[in-house]
Amino acid sequence: MELVETRNPGEQEFHQAVRGVLDDVVEGGLDDELERLGVLERLVEPDRAISFRVTWQDDEGQVRVNRAHRVQFNNTLGPYKGGLRFAPSVNPSVLKFLGFEQTLKNALTRLPMGGAKGGADLDPKQLSNDEMMRFCQALMNELHRHIGEDVDVPAGDIGVSEREISYLFGQYKRLRNRYAGVLTGKGLAWGGSAGRVEATGYGAAYFTTEMLEHAGEQLDGKRCAISGAGNVSIYCAQKLLELGATVISLSDSDGTIHDPEGLDADKLAWVKQLKLERRGRIAEYADEYEADYLEGETPWSLDCELAFPCATQNELSSEDAETLIANDCLAVIEGANMPIDADAMRLLRSEGVLIGPAKAANAGGVAVSGLEQSQNAQRMSWGPEEVDRQLREIMRTVHAECVEWGESGDGSVDYARGANLASFDRVSKAMLAYGAV
Ligand code: NDP
Numbered sequence: 001m002e003l004v005e006t007r008n009p010g011e012q013e014f015h016q017a018v019r020g021v022l023d024d025v026v027e028g029g030l031d032d033e034l035e036r037l038g039v040l041e042r043l044v045e046p047d048r049a050i051s052f053r054v055t056w057q058d059d060e061g062q063v064r065v066n067r068a069h070r071v072q073f074n075n076t077l078g079p080y081k082g083g084l085r086f087a088p089s090v091n092p093s094v095l096k097f098l099g100f101e102q103t104l105k106n107a108l109t110r111l112p113m114g115g116a117k118g119g120a121d122l123d124p125k126q127l128s129n130d131e132m133m134r135f136c137q138a139l140m141n142e143l144h145r146h147i148g149e150d151v152d153v154p155a156g157d158i159g160v161s162e163r164e165i166s167y168l169f170g171q172y173k174r175l176r177n178r179y180a181g182v183l184t185g186k187g188l189a190w191g192g193s194a195g196r197v198e199a200t201g202y203g204a205a206y207f208t209t210e211m212l213e214h215a216g217e218q219l220d221g222k223r224c225a226i227s228g229a230g231n232v233s234i235y236c237a238q239k240l241l242e243l244g245a246t247v248i249s250l251s252d253s254d255g256t257i258h259d260p261e262g263l264d265a266d267k268l269a270w271v272k273q274l275k276l277e278r279r280g281r282i283a284e285y286a287d288e289y290e291a292d293y294l295e296g297e298t299p300w301s302l303d304c305e306l307a308f309p310c311a312t313q314n315e316l317s318s319e320d321a322e323t324l325i326a327n328d329c330l331a332v333i334e335g336a337n338m339p340i341d342a343d344a345m346r347l348l349r350s351e352g353v354l355i356g357p358a359k360a361a362n363a364g365g366v367a368v369s370g371l372e373q374s375q376n377a378q379r380m381s382w383g384p385e386e387v388d389r390q391l392r393e394i395m396r397t398v399h400a401e402c403v404e405w406g407e408s409g410d411g412s413v414d415y416a417r418g419a420n421l422a423s424f425d426r427v428s429k430a431m432l433a434y435g436a437v
Helices: 002-007 013-026 032-036 039-043 094-111 129-143 162-176 197-212 229-242 267-278 283-287 318-326 340-350 363-378 385-407 415-434
Strands: 048-055 062-076 080-088 116-121 154-156 223-226 244-252 255-258 292-295 306-308 332-333 354-356
Touching: 013 032, 013 039, 013 094, 013 340, 013 415, 032 039, 032 415, 039 415, 048 094, 048 129, 062 080, 062 094, 062 129, 080 094, 080 162, 080 363, 094 116, 094 129, 094 363, 094 385, 094 415, 116 154, 116 354, 129 162, 154 332, 154 363, 197 229, 197 332, 197 354, 197 363, 197 385, 223 229, 229 244, 255 283, 255 354, 267 283, 283 292, 283 363, 306 354, 318 340, 340 354, 363 385
Parallel strands: 080 116, 080 154, 223 244, 223 306, 306 332, 332 354
Antiparallel strands: 048 062, 062 116, 244 255, 255 292
16 A cells, blocks of 8 residues: 555545455455565556547637546456546546456456546536537547557446447547447447446346345335436436336436435436436426425435445545434445445445445446447347346356355355455456466
8 A cells, every 4th residue: 555655646546446455355464476476566556547638629619628548457357448437527546546446347247358447537518519529539539549459448437428439439430440349338220239328227236136135135115315317327226116126316416306206217217318318407307206306415315225326436425324324224335436435435334234346236337348349349239138138147146256255154245345355366366377567
């Protein structure tokens, strides 16, 4: 940790992510050979990080400049793989934490994927559709040099969905004159995979089902609070509803809607239209369905049995954790990456609240991205049932690995520990095999 802090001064998110893993990995002592070959030191240092200027023109003809990055963290298990994020908060610390986590998450899926993350310090809400097209084209003017189907395969993340992936791929194709699977999250009509849009949210719901069953509980009838109203939140809500749970909240960066009766399929279809097509604000839901709107608030004060933070990092604090514990919340499932801050995580774990850690619970998205790569390589496309079958199987396996590595003598499971140990085992063994590279 000292090395990480000295070498990456001020990069709090990165420190937090590394500490979360190292605490578990070094607890039982490290194998001598792992130490001699500097596996930990290598694992916490990205293979390379590329930063570049993105110059583009807005609708008024004004030239604008943003900064973009691609952190190629670790390609031990396969080509670099991880999303692109467009958000004002994007900086090297955030991308390093995401790239580090991605390396371990991808290992858990057992698919041949290394870890990476990228993005730009852009607020997509401020851009028109045409401006977004020009921005994506300008970003690809540099990014195309660093990606490739056997090198690095970016996907979406916050602020980057099918629209942005389409613009990025269109420009890649124009620049390189190649039609290759260099991005995932593509449209169904041009190389995308069935089930990719739904995969992260559905996967989180499948993981929750497994966790609850293992604890002798069931999802049916459970009251679920979800944060966010983007890709992960919406499809997580959809699958939870299908599995018989009650979803009482969604949110965005302005506030939370609370619908005590619960969302249903019609309400959710309306939210999809609002957030994914009209790009509106979740507050409109409260007017449409006479629900409560908690301006500027997160959903964690609501009485729920399951909490699904699905918006962004560090969105659930120790005060939130105290409220959830007081409300007898059974489990917190991380749809987003590192949404539970370090103090809240300690508190929830010490009180025995089940945690579905991000690198396991939200691995469904990258897993189906991996399946998209396989389909592209075969020049085939599989139907939605086949993709869903494979997604379920992968989530079941990820869950089983967490149990194998995280179960204590009394039968309780520390899923965060299990996910850290299982993924570290897979990556570190391959790193040892390659020697000191
Ligand atoms: P989207 O951009 O589709 O949605 C993000 C949602 O979170 C929006 O409702 C957004 O509100 C809200 N949000 C974003 N930033 C903040 C903030 N600072 N405070 C409060 N709310 C915020 O992103 P995704 O659903 O794709 O991603 C959400 C999380 O899931 C991220 O942590 C991402 O890394 C993780 N993830 C995503 C995967 C995927 O396949 N997409 C895969 C695995 C993990 P607003 O509209 O106001 O910005």
